[in-house]
Amino acid sequence: MSNKEMVDIYILGKKYTVPASLTIMDSMEYAGYQLKRGCGCRAGFCGACATIYRIKGEKELKVSLACQTKVEDGMYLTQIPFFPGDKKIYDINKLEANADTMAQLYPEIYSCIGCNSCTKGCPQDLNVMQYIAYAQRGELEKCAEESFNCVMCGICASRCPAGITHYQVGILARRLNGKYIAPPTEHLHKRVAEIQEGKHDASLKELMSKNTDELKELYNSRDIEK
Amino acid sequence: MYTAQIRELIKKVEATRSARLGSDFPRMTPEQREEVLKEYHPDYKEKGFRKLRIGVNQGDKVPLELADVLEVKSRLGNIELDLNKVHYDVDVLIIGGGGAGASAALEAHQKGANVLIATKLRFGDANTMMAQGGIQAADKPEDSPAQHYLDVMGGGHYSNKKELVQALVKDAPDVIKWLNDLGMMFDKEEDGTMVTTHGGGTSRKRMHAAADYTGAEIMRVLRDEVLNREIPVVEFSPAVELILDSDGKAAGAVLYNVETEEYLIAKAKTVIIATGGAGRLHYQGFPTSNHYGATADGLVMGYRAGAELIFADTIQYHPTGAAFPPQIFGSLVTEKVRSLGATPINSEGEQFVFHLETRDVEASAIIRECLGNNKGIETPTGVKCVWLDTPLIEMMHGEGTIEKRLPAMYTMYKKVGIDMRKDPILIYPTLHYQNGGLLIDEHGQTKIENLYVAGEAAGGIHGRNRLMGNSLLDILVYGRRAGTHAGQKSKDVEVKELKLDHVNAYHQSMEENGIQTDETSPMILPHYTHGRE
Numbered sequence: 001m002s003n004k005e006m007v008d009i010y011i012l013g014k015k016y017t018v019p020a021s022l023t024i025m026d027s028m029e030y031a032g033y034q035l036k037r038g039c040g041c042r043a044g045f046c047g048a049c050a051t052i053y054r055i056k057g058e059k060e061l062k063v064s065l066a067c068q069t070k071v072e073d074g075m076y077l078t079q080i081p082f083f084p085g086d087k088k089i090y091d092i093n094k095l096e097a098n099a100d101t102m103a104q105l106y107p108e109i110y111s112c113i114g115c116n117s118c119t120k121g122c123p124q125d126l127n128v129m130q131y132i133a134y135a136q137r138g139e140l141e142k143c144a145e146e147s148f149n150c151v152m153c154g155i156c157a158s159r160c161p162a163g164i165t166h167y168q169v170g171i172l173a174r175r176l177n178g179k180y181i182a183p184p185t186e187h188l189h190k191r192v193a194e195i196q197e198g199k200h201d202a203s204l205k206e207l208m209s210k211n212t213d214e215l216k217e218l219y220n221s222r223d224i225e226k
Numbered sequence: 227m228y229t230a231q232i233r234e235l236i237k238k239v240e241a242t243r244s245a246r247l248g249s250d251f252p253r254m255t256p257e258q259r260e261e262v263l264k265e266y267h268p269d270y271k272e273k274g275f276r277k278l279r280i281g282v283n284q285g286d287k288v289p290l291e292l293a294d295v296l297e298v299k300s301r302l303g304n305i306e307l308d309l310n311k312v313h314y315d316v317d318v319l320i321i322g323g324g325g326a327g328a329s330a331a332l333e334a335h336q337k338g339a340n341v342l343i344a345t346k347l348r349f350g351d352a353n354t355m356m357a358q359g360g361i362q363a364a365d366k367p368e369d370s371p372a373q374h375y376l377d378v379m380g381g382g383h384y385s386n387k388k389e390l391v392q393a394l395v396k397d398a399p400d401v402i403k404w405l406n407d408l409g410m411m412f413d414k415e416e417d418g419t420m421v422t423t424h425g426g427g428t429s430r431k432r433m434h435a436a437a438d439y440t441g442a443e444i445m446r447v448l449r450d451e452v453l454n455r456e457i458p459v460v461e462f463s464p465a466v467e468l469i470l471d472s473d474g475k476a477a478g479a480v481l482y483n484v485e486t487e488e489y490l491i492a493k494a495k496t497v498i499i500a501t502g503g504a505g506r507l508h509y510q511g512f513p514t515s516n517h518y519g520a521t522a523d524g525l526v527m528g529y530r531a532g533a534e535l536i537f538a539d540t541i542q543y544h545p546t547g548a549a550f551p552p553q554i555f556g557s558l559v560t561e562k563v564r565s566l567g568a569t570p571i572n573s574e575g576e577q578f579v580f581h582l583e584t585r586d587v588e589a590s591a592i593i594r595e596c597l598g599n600n601k602g603i604e605t606p607t608g609v610k611c612v613w614l615d616t617p618l619i620e621m622m623h624g625e626g627t628i629e630k631r632l633p634a635m636y637t638m639y640k641k642v643g644i645d646m647r648k649d650p651i652l653i654y655p656t657l658h659y660q661n662g663g664l665l666i667d668e669h670g671q672t673k674i675e676n677l678y679v680a681g682e683a684a685g686g687i688h689g690r691n692r693l694m695g696n697s698l699l700d701i702l703v704y705g706r707r708a709g710t711h712a713g714q715k716s717k718d719v720e721v722k723e724l725k726l727d728h729v730n731a732y733h734q735s736m737e738e739n740g741i742q743t744d745e746t747s748p749m750i751l752p753h754y755t756h757g758r759e
Contacts, residue, residue: 022756023553030756036462036484040351041517043557044638045442048351068641070553089454092409124637144411149439149633152446171450175409178447182411183418191365191399203372204392212384219380220256224429225368 007073010056024051024066024077037081044068047153050123053077063155065123083154085165090172097180099138106169109136111162118156118166124149128156128166135169143170144177227551227643232652235603238575239613239650246577247621251569253580259587266590266598269540269690274510280735281529288538291507295526295747297736300729301466302480303746305489309469309724312493314460316342317716318709319478319494321465321524324352325441326681326701327500328448330709331457334498337713341457344481344492346464346501346519346750350449353502353517353682354701357441358560358634359425360433361702362695363398366422369430371395378696381427381584382661382689385537390687393668394696397703402434405702410447411436413631423565425694426545427584433695438560438634441698463490464523464750467729468497468531468677471722476531476677478724484750495719496676496712499524500705503660503682506752509541512657513556523748524683528664530732533672536685537662542692545570545588547656549611551642556656560635561585561694563614567622571613571650572601578612586691589655596654603652611654616646659697661688670708676719680708 005020009027016031025039040048049066056074066079088105095101102109109132118128127146134143147170156166194200210218228236254262264270275287279297288296318334320327323345334341343349364374374395379386402420406412413421413435422431436443452459465479469491478493501524505516514520529535546559564570569581570588572595579591592612596602602610620627628636628647639646663685670678681701688696736743 019756021552026553026754026756029754030758032755032758034751034753035518036751039518040347041353041356043356043515043554044641045439045634046348046351046355046517048348068638087450087453089456091454092451148411148437148443149637151442171446174411174443175447175450177409178411179407179409182414183416185365185406185412185414185418185420187367187419188365188399188403188406192403195371195396195399200371200396203370204375204396207372207375207379208388208392215376215379215384216256219376222373222376222380222429225424225431 007071009071010076012078013076018071020071022071024069024071025049027071028066038066038079042067045151047151048081050080050153050155051077052080063121063123065153068123080154080158083158085154085157085168087165087168092175092179095176097140097176099136101176102135102138102169105172108162108164109169112164113162115161117159121155121159123153123155124151126150131170132164132166135173140173141177141181143173147173228649229606235573236649238573239571239615242575243615243617246569247618251577251580254583254587259583262590262594263586266593267586268510268512268543271510275539279739279741280732282532282534283538286535286538288535289509289541291509292504292522292525292538295507295522295749296529297741298743298745298747299733299736300530301746302726302729303733307480307489309491309726311491313490314342314492316340316492317495318498318712319344319492320498320500321479322352322500322502322681323349323459324500324502324681324701325354325445325448325698326705328445328452329702329705330498330500330680330712331452332448332455333706333709334713335455335457337710339713339716342492343452343457343459344463344465344479345459345461346523348461349459350445351517351519352445353520354441354698355445356515356517356558357698358438358558359562359565360423360435360440360695361402361698362425362428362432362693363402363434363699364395364430364432365399365402365420366430366432369432371398373430374398374432377427377429377693378688381693382691384689386689387686389668390666393707394687394700394703398699401699401702405444405447408447408451410443413437423562424582425561425565426582426588427693433565435562438562438632444698465527466748466750467726468527469724469726470531470728472725473722475675477721493721493724495716495721496678498670498678498680498708498712499528499664499683500681501683505657509657512543513547514657515544515547515556515558516657518752521749521752523750524679525664526748528672528677528679531674531677531728533674533677534665535662536665537690538685540661540690541657542585542659542661543589543655544658545585545592545655546614546653548651549609549654550605550652552607553642554638557638558656558658559614559651559653560632563616563632563635566619566627566631568614568616568618571615573603574601584691584693592655605652609654611652613650614653615650617648617650620647659692661690661692666704668707669711670704671711676715678708678712680704
């Protein structure tokens with residue numbers, strides 16, 4: 001340990017000296033925590049570990065995912081393991097992919113004051129305010145694309161003076177886009193119908209009747225699509 | 227950020243890159259594949275395993291770390307519980323809130339059942355969320371379910387349960403349609419054709435994706451739908467033991483609220499274990515790409531109740547875990563990076579294996595290159611690894627491909643100061659998946675009546691090795707099948723008196739076989755110290 005560069009961090013105000021190479025999440029464990037809340041995939045996909053911090057001597061509050069951010073000397077931190085965002089209940093089969101749907105379910109998006117706090121806070125570097133603007137205008141495909149990398153950590157909503165739950169607006173747009181706006185897939189529907197009609201039963205049955213050697217022969221000589 | 231020393235080593239990769247571009251590296255012959263597996267795959271390391279001394283699989287070998295959680299006492303050993311004080315009384319209890327649990331919940335609910343999901347962390351905190359590369363389905367004209375079947379059986383070394391494979395490949399196109407109808411955003415051409423690629427061991431391009439957020443996109447959509455249907459989900463409340471009734475049929479579980487440390491009784495007519503894998507047991511000291519909660523809880527509870535394990539001795543090491551820098555050590559580098567053309571390269575700048583062998587073969591070849599041929603690269607923290615030459619991707623498919631098709635990977639590396647578009651990345655196999663699990667039939671049923679298993683906790687589908695893209699598929703195929711069957715069946719079940727007799731019997735069997743320990747399981751959460759003294 002002795003040759004490692006160490007830094008001082010303050011977890012909920014309490015000082016710990018930890019190796020500088022660690023992420024915030026690892027540093028909490030190094031300090032002795034067994035994490036229950038605020039820890040999920042540990043790889044930046046699940047949004048469980050939203051963290052708010054300030055570096056000693058600086059004014060700005062920063063937000064990040066604990067599993068994706070290295071500790072810094074003088075880091076005062078706390079986690080936001082849960083955010084009471086507002087999710088609307090809906091039947092996706094009964095919606096239309098347009099601005100009216102957005103206005104009905106999430107009317108608060110029109111209260112956006114353009115402060116851009118959501119975008120500044122996003123650990124995925126998404127242009128959150130922009131995708132909310134797309135939602136306002138009913139440009140749902142753009143909203144879906146712009147919000148696609150969202151991990152739904154809730155940091156954006158935690159900073160919004162207008163009470164918008166951005167990540168719920170994003171997923172609504174993505175589902176509407178995937179279901180109604182994206183072009184239908186003909187080959188998929190065709191294959192599903194074929195299977196329902198039993199058209200693939202015989203070929204599967206034949207393969208299932210093969211012994212291992214016969215199957216090996218078929219496998220090793222199968223043609224492989226370029 | 228690469229050190230100056232590593233930068234120097236990159237030059238050897240750059241020197242050979244243009245000559246390698248477009249040249250086909252030969253695939254291994256069946257004999258060569260067998261040889262590298264035997265000599266270098268961790269499954270063949272006898273020291274990593276031991277034989278179980280108790281239970282249904284007595285005499286079968288399993289990883290040491292799994293045996294360590296199977297051959298210990300229940301957490302409920304010394305606790306007085308009143309099983310008549312029921313906190314949740316439902317038709318279908320689903321243990322686990324990942325892709326398998328969520329899809330099971332939707333189908334059981336569709337059958338009119340009263341469903342409860344109990345999960346250890348948050349709903350959606352699961353390996354599903356982290357799956358990047360894609361999901362297989364034979365839905366294109368040049369492909370067929372039979373072709374898919376052949377690939378699955380060959381990949382699994384012909385050990386798979388046939389009827390489970392048949393159900394997997396036959397349901398696959400419908401799973402894609404189901405997801406599409408729920409509003410999942412698949413990568414499509416302008417005319418609606420699915421954008422599909424190869425995975426290791428596939429003979430057709432049938433890997434469907436949503437960029438490299440495929441699993442995350444599936445999980446987000448399923449979770450949203452479960453919430454829309456107002457199916458109750460109780461978070462931070464893992465099951466710690468199954469409850470059987472006086473007829474020995476599954477009848478619920480004891481849940482543990484990890485925050486208040488209370489035990490709660492959930493009574494149910496049918497129970498579905500959907501607890502996922504075991505990467506956090508760190509078999510043979512490997513780092514893992516798995517979720518924090520992947521501690522084999524379902525295997526432990528199911529085994530104690532008498533469900534049978536199959537292929538528990540076969541573990542999937544994903545060929546490409548991140549080896550550098552330390553902050554992302556063990557994290558997954560999706561197979562899609564190789565699907566798009568990146569190849570493994572040794573310290574001399576030479577390719578040493580075809581880039582899309584099946585995962586077990588590819589991982590073994592990388593281990594051989596480092597440990598056998600001594601042509602690995604050593605990182606500043608002493609980790610042996612090889613290059614994955616990612617700049618090839620944009621040379622083949624054009625600038626912008628990485629940001630468009632691999633945004634999660636690009637972001638992960640950008641955050642640690644590495645531009646994978648321009649520089650290769652360092653990788654080494656990481657503990658990724660349990661190929662086996664609790665044995666099921668094609669409806670997800672175990673031999674314990676009213677007990678179902680779906681997702682990574684289930685075994686038999688993939689035999690001794692799973693192909694990329696068949697796990698996202700199997701969690702949904704078997705999640706839906708188990709949910710449908712358990713939902714339907716719950717209508718005819720009458721639960722008798724709730725009992726934990728199987729736990730007492732297990733303890734007694736431990737005693738009779740001379741196993742003395744005060745340790746308990748399931749583990750629930752790992753305990754990391756990061757080298758703290």
